[in-house]
Amino acid sequence: MVEVIRGALKDYAWGVPDGLVAWSGERTGAPQAELWFGSHPGAPSPLVGQPVTLDAVLSPNEVPLLTKLLAAAQPLSIQVHPDAQLAKVSFERQAQPGSDQVYSDANEKTELLVAIEEFEVFAGWRDREQALAILAQIDGTELARPILETDGPIAAIPALRAIDHEGRGEQLVSALRALGMNSSEVDAYGTVAQLYRSDPGLLVTVLLQYRALAPGNAIFVPAGVPHSYIRGLGLEVMTSSDNVVRLGLTPKPVFVEAALAALTNSPDEVIFTSEFGERISPAGAPFAATITSNETQLESGAFRLVLALESEASVRAHGGGATISLQQGEAAVLSAEEPAVLVSTAGVVAVVEHLPR
Ligand SMILES: [Zn+2]
Secondary structure (H helix, E strand, O other): OOEEEEOEEEOOOOEEEOOOHHHHOOOOOOEEOEEEEOOOOOOOOEEOOOOOEHHHOOOHHHOOEEEEEEEEOOOOOEEEOOOHHHHHHHHHHOOOOOOOOOOOOOOOOOEEEEEOOOEEEEEEEOOHHHHHHHHOOOOOOOOHHHHHHHHOHHHHHHHHHOOOOOOHHHHHHHHHHHOOOOHHHHHHHHHHHHHOOOOOOHHHHHHEEEEEEOOOOEEEEOOOOOEEEEEEEEEEEEEOOOOOEEEEOOOOOOOHHHHHHHOOOOOOOEEEOOOOOOEEOOOOOOEEEEEEOOOEEEOOOOOEEEEEEEOOEEEEEOOOOOEEEEOOOEEEEEOOOOOOEEEEEOOEEEEEEEOOO
């Protein structure tokens, strides 16, 4: 069976008011932050025309990916996701009574963000010399700087979080201006400094690389890479996990030790300066994503999801059979044993493919 689903809406405070209404189909008058297309227990997608959710008809193994539409008006927390081994060990360990509940499942979280409209992010580590030059202009960083210089960014995080943040946001923005950073980066930091003026994560953002993704561009964020998505509209594809370990810029619980354990020092994020229509398939990732208007053939043998982003779309078995019609905002879910299909649209579709390792 090909299942047709709608997204499950998440109304996190950082969302854009009614920002996903074109796909959620409902005005809520409140922030619409994420629409989840998948069977993750955090928000399984409802089936169109049936009073059940996707997890009731397909097992977790049959839906190995989670796809989201994201509308961010404000920065999401600085966060890192665990690799498979850390997620498994940590999730088991926290079952002991009295443990912090940091992990929501035992799965790796590796994600790809494709910008539908311009999307600004902090992701990966900033050049160390540049981070040191910025921090040199901010009071109270005397202890943190030598740690960053000698032991690297992960080691410097606790010292940066310990600094009294009052007034540091203004100094940070002035430092970026004095160093000649481009105006979109200075603006992004201005927003963060205004919204999170006393958040201990404020100066941690100096360690992160700022990037503005043009529509069609994408960033691959493997487990272990720190990131904070600042603002924009995008498609996100990830392994089916909600394991988020936060380091700051959030009123939610922050688990510094757990985050330090999940972070990696190597800059592994990858930017794709792609155009719409190109298939984005990061090396080592268990998925590929394409946002396209073209007719697309999808082979059998792996999980596939087709989301109607703009206008309607149709999915039909290659060589005949029933045609499935998708309204804008609806997605067809094809588990591995479903046949090869042909996808066509008068508008734009997002095609997500599982690439089993
Ligand atoms: Zn993330």
